[in-house]
Amino acid sequence: MSLPVTYADVVGAIQTLQGVAHRTPVMTSRLVNARTGCEVFFKCENFQRTGSFKFRGAYNAIAHLSSDQRLRGVLTYSSGNHAQAIALAGQLLNIATTIVMPNDAPAVKQAATQAYGAEVILYDRAEITREQLASQLAAERGSTVIPPYNHPQVIAGQGTTAHELLEDVGNLDYLLVCCGGGGLLSGCAIAAHALSPACKVIGVEPAAGDDAARSFKSKTLQTVSNPDTIADGARTPSLGDLTFPLVLHYVHDILTVTDEQLLRGLFYLWERMKLVVEPTGALAATALLEGGAIAPGARVGIILSGGNVDLQQLKHWC
């Protein structure tokens, strides 16, 4: 079977992102090592430009467009980290960007996206889906749609996260990665397979939105509808037709954590490691910290995928 993204694509993305994306730091913690009995390495994508790994895939995808496509601009749908990532990538490459967002998206997210120079178009969830509106607008304008995860160059870009981590720390026994649509997970799994072949790559998703875990076990694509979880980056309805075969091929297992566990993991990262991580960004760390997932003695990589939190929300979580 031919897979839609290869290690060569990840290597290409590294070249493309050179000097543009941050090579984010890898942090360690005596406390975490003592608590888990493992040697743990945290890849801090909360320090990435726009506050999440999404910048890697967005920039890599836009950089691959032809000059004709660049002239006609880029369009995407997201109210989250992918929106800001596309907006900044467009700004840096001097390409017009349009972001389709629901009209109930937080004003701060609209403002952050507009601050990077993107045009924001609001829609009513009750009237149209974001995919419908996006393809309609793209057809009218001739612009290119870059979806949040189901896109080869997006996946390859996200894979550079694990590539950097493994270059910095060497072989790992496990790599834990959060999973929404599977772009980060599949990209990182491709990189790990090439650089540290014995490393088991494990996806972690919220228990309320366990479509990827079910898809992985049944080997048939499963969906979930608007799951109730604080991990807003993992509220995606399903894996994509590109990410799913990659996950099946390269990923060892997919675990879930409840929101109650996730909040404990999140607060641990904030209070003990002094890192502002968003709920989705704490999924992988939580699977480790809550115990049971990894036996002591292992070398473990954890992707902290992002840190975009509105502190006003925190009040509701304490």
Place this chain on the structure above:
Amino acid sequence: MSLPVTYADVVGAIQTLQGVAHRTPVMTSRLVNARTGCEVFFKCENFQRTGSFKFRGAYNAIAHLSSDQRLRGVLTYSSGNHAQAIALAGQLLNIATTIVMPNDAPAVKQAATQAYGAEVILYDRAEITREQLASQLAAERGSTVIPPYNHPQVIAGQGTTAHELLEDVGNLDYLLVCCGGGGLLSGCAIAAHALSPACKVIGVEPAAGDDAARSFKSKTLQTVSNPDTIADGARTPSLGDLTFPLVLHYVHDILTVTDEQLLRGLFYLWERMKLVVEPTGALAATALLEGGAIAPGARVGIILSGGNVDLQQLKHWC
């Protein structure tokens, strides 16, 4: 005039702390540079062991004790970061530590200090001062009191913070440092004077507890009583008889920020830089971010002094 701490003491502390204290990372931010027009370097002592710079001075002071003093143990008074710092330093050097805390100190702080193996003795603020109780206990036990800031080896230890920063980034035009009792400020000013002689070192304290600013301007030691500020690490009544002459000799100015400004600075560090910093730890950054303190074009060092926050408190600040 002979000053109580010299650059040689700071160099000695570097040797003592080698392999024991973390060499904490220096972080930069395009956003902050764009906002201020300066090139800004943040020294992240929130990532230091026990979550603040206090570990440097505590360890350095304890490491200088004679073998006889070590046998009889160490005692201090603090409900904050110095307590945990002394407790961990004692644990690492196998020396008994006793911490005198008010009986209304948060249970989490008592527990954190006990977790490092310290004995915690509670007292009633209405009945006795912490200094009285500490000297009484020390006399009974023959143990050595290591106060939070007014101690030569504590000051020298804190100075290693600026020493590392200047080694990492080279000459600076300004170095902004929070100021409570003046241990960190005076230690850092000694290091800056030696390594980057043209660097202006500026202390920053809360407006409600502006005793150091008044002392600096009047050249006479001023005090403040239990000031109302969220910067709990800077609620100290005055500079000490060791730190005051050092501040007068080496420091260029002392500025103040209001709690309203401090909260804006704190939230900026959390939301934009993804760094968990405690209010006192955000004083120096706030003086820069709120504008007016430093003209554009300068190379500026900022000490983020600590990150110990109980997230439950955050609810009251949002």
